[in-house]
Amino acid sequence: KAGVTQTPRYLIKTRGQQVTLSCSPISGHRSVSWYQQTPGQGLQFLFEYFSETQRNKGNFPGRFSGRQFSNSRSEMNVSTLELGDSALYLCASSSSGGARETQYFGPGTRLLVL
Amino acid sequence: GENVEQHPSTLSVQEGDSAVIKCTYSDSASNYFPWYKQELGKGPQLIIDIRSNVGEKKDQRIAVTLNKTAKHFSLHITETQPEDSAVYFCAASNLPLKLTFGTGTRLTIIP
Numbered sequence: 486k487a488g489v490t491q492t493p494r495y496l497i498k499t500r501g502q503q504v505t506l507s508c509s510p511i512s513g514h515r516s517v518s519w520y521q522q523t524p525g526q527g528l529q530f531l532f533e534y535f536s537e538t539q540r541n542k543g544n545f546p547g548r549f550s551g552r553q554f555s556n557s558r559s560e561m562n563v564s565t566l567e568l569g570d571s572a573l574y575l576c577a578s579s580s581s582g583g584a585r586e587t588q589y590f591g592p593g594t595r596l597l598v599l
Numbered sequence: 600g601e602n603v604e605q606h607p608s609t610l611s612v613q614e615g616d617s618a619v620i621k622c623t624y625s626d627s628a629s630n631y632f633p634w635y636k637q638e639l640g641k642g643p644q645l646i647i648d649i650r651s652n653v654g655e656k657k658d659q660r661i662a663v664t665l666n667k668t669a670k671h672f673s674l675h676i677t678e679t680q681p682e683d684s685a686v687y688f689c690a691a692s693n694l695p696l697k698l699t700f701g702t703g704t705r706l707t708i709i710p
Contacts, residue, residue, distance in 0.1 A: 489642075518697070528643075528688065528700040541697045575642050587633065588698065590642035 487512065489578050489591035497597045503564040506594045510557050510578030517559040518588060519551060522573040531574075534559055535581075563596075571598045601626040603691050605701025613709050618679055620704045622689035623671040629691040632665060632672045633698070637686045646687075647674070676706075684708045 490509045498504050510517050518541075519531040530543040534553035553559045557578075563570055573595050577588040602625040612618045624632075630651035635643035649656045649663045649672065656663050660679075665672040676683055686705050690698040 520698075527702050528690075528698075530697050530699070533697060543697075586631075587645055587648060589645065590635070592640075592642045 489576055489589055491576050491591040491594050495595050498566050499599050500566055502566050506561045506574055508559045508576030514578040514580050515557050516579045518577045519561050520575045522575055566598045568598050601691055601699040603699050603701045605689050609705045611707045611709055612679055616679055618676045618706055620674045620687055622701050624691040626693050629693040631692040633690050634674050635688045679708045681708050681710055
């Protein structure tokens with residue numbers, strides 16, 4: 486099976502712009518989670534989607550949003566970008582989203598905000 | 600919410616020796632504890648995980664132990680090899696697919 490794929494892999498934006506990142510989970514997986522990774526804050530949970538519904542949300546401002554489509558693909562959007570949004574954004578998928586289920590990560594999208 | 604502490608932040612060991620990384624968690628409801636390895640420019644890769652009904656799990660050179668009473672778990676890598684050099688993250692979860700990660704350990708294997 487193909488792994489989790491994320492597009493684009495690299496992105497440069499300027500402050501105030503918005504950005505949309507895409508994630509395709511492993512075939513058959515229905516749960517998708519998003520994480521932000523920075524040197525200062527480490528890996529932080531953004532939100533999780535299952536069957537097109539957001540089930541869990543981390544402590545991020547409303548500028549961070551996401552959605553999931555019927556084919557389980559997910560997108561994450563960040564509006565009004567700030568310099569501090571520069572990070573590696575990681576997507577992870579799992580089969581049915583059970584509480585103790587293994588998550589598989591994609592390679593990430595590296596976002597640089599200038 | 601859950602809080603995970605990880606030690607040490609950096610670790611250097613001679614090739615062939617063992618490496619141990621320790622994590623503690625705060626939420627007694629957490630019941631799933633994975634370990635990830637992240638190489639430069641890549642996403643985290645699951646190397647081993649343990650669930651709360653098990654005290655120890657081993658996979659070849661890698662083992663994880665869990666002490667639910669003390670709320671800590673550890674990663675043990677034996678017979679280390681140069682390709683084991685990477686950043687290792689522990690994590691804990693008490694909700695569906697919401698992992699709380701430790702701050703990472705940069706492991707360097709000295710040839």
